[in-house]
Amino acid sequence: MKRFAVQFFFSLLIVVLFLGFGYYYKDETNRLWQDIISQFLPCHKPITYSIANLDSRFNLTSAELLEYTRQAEAIWETPVKKQLFEYSPNAMIQINFIYDHRQKSTDDLKEMGIVIHGDQSSYDILKAKYDTLLLNYNQKKVRLDAMLASYNADKIAYDKDVARWNARGGALKEEYDALEVRRIDLISQVNTINEAQGSINELVDPINSAGSALNTLIETLNLHVNKYNTIGSSKEKVFDEGEYISNAQGTVINIFQFNDSTQLLRVLAHEFGHALGLEHIDNPKAIMYYLNEGVNEKLTSDDLRAMKSRCKIQ
Numbered sequence: 001m002k003r004f005a006v007q008f009f010f011s012l013l014i015v016v017l018f019l020g021f022g023y024y025y026k027d028e029t030n031r032l033w034q035d036i037i038s039q040f041l042p043c044h045k046p047i048t049y050s051i052a053n054l055d056s057r058f059n060l061t062s063a064e065l066l067e068y069t070r071q072a073e074a075i076w077e078t079p080v081k082k083q084l085f086e087y088s089p090n091a092m093i094q095i096n097f098i099y100d101h102r103q104k105s106t107d108d109l110k111e112m113g114i115v116i117h118g119d120q121s122s123y124d125i126l127k128a129k130y131d132t133l134l135l136n137y138n139q140k141k142v143r144l145d146a147m148l149a150s151y152n153a154d155k156i157a158y159d160k161d162v163a164r165w166n167a168r169g170g171a172l173k174e175e176y177d178a179l180e181v182r183r184i185d186l187i188s189q190v191n192t193i194n195e196a197q198g199s200i201n202e203l204v205d206p207i208n209s210a211g212s213a214l215n216t217l218i219e220t221l222n223l224h225v226n227k228y229n230t231i232g233s234s235k236e237k238v239f240d241e242g243e244y245i246s247n248a249q250g251t252v253i254n255i256f257q258f259n260d261s262t263q264l265l266r267v268l269a270h271e272f273g274h275a276l277g278l279e280h281i282d283n284p285k286a287i288m289y290y291l292n293e294g295v296n297e298k299l300t301s302d303d304l305r306a307m308k309s310r311c312k313i314q
């Protein structure tokens with residue numbers, strides 16, 4: 001009887017510890033469990049997602065964004081009439097909207113009145129804009145370099161004369177006044193140079209944004225031309241609009257860039273596709289193509305085939 005009581009106590013302790021552990025790590029346990037289920041029984045239960053971070057510079061409210069994720073869900077769900085995804089505050093997938101040079105470049109171009117569609121005419125318009133900006137930049141740069149060279153020469157000569165007069169124990173009134181004129185002129189040269197530098201700097205972002213968008217178009221349109229280099233920084237030239245990452249830390253969808261609502265829907269649907277376990281499909285119109293260049297807000301037949309095979313739907 002006593003032995004039974006001890007055994008009972010230890011069994012109870014183990015159960016309590018187990019439940020306590022499960023409760024303490026309930027988010028992790030829950031996620032792990034959902035992960036296991038989706039590995040072995042894909043599409044058996046809806047994949048849950050929540051919005052973890054939304055940078056305000058995307059100019060989207062959470063409510064608007066949830067409307068987009070709902071529509072992105074529907075792209076997969078409607079053709080098979082099955083709930084594959086579900087919004088939940090304590091979700092398996094965290095969606096982040098990360099604002100960096102990628103969306104900044106899109107916004108810069110919009111400000112210049114340029115909206116990129118993945119076609120040749122977008123490339124031509126943008127190339128013309130880029131060439132104008134770069135020409136302007138180069139002309140200003142040549143002038144700036146000349147100003148800098150002239151300033152450096154004047155400064156060296158001035159310093160030399162000042163040193164010479166100092167060695168003699170000071171300049172006469174006439175020479176002193178002449179040196180003072182040169183000193184004031186040097187200050188004014190510095191101001192002019194700073195202004196010129198500022199006006200050149202203003203061109204750098206638009207040029208890099210245009211160059212970066214051109215590089216993406218080169219990739220999209222498979223053009224056989226050289227990639228554009230960025231000025232003044234080494235930003236990556238061709239970028240992902242989104243990514244799906246699943247590892248020990250959890251599962252995230254990061255969204256970086258979209259031009260319009262269609263692209264946003266498509267990039268969300270694409271990453272949802274990866275969440276279902278789908279790979280890329282070699283059809284430029286497909287949601288699961290590696291680039292976001294179609295305009296259809298519906299699955300192509302090969303998207304649908306891949307999803308049905310993964311989800312074991314007839």
Ligand SMILES: [Zn+2]
Pocket residue numbers: 270274280289290
């Ligand atoms: Zn992908």
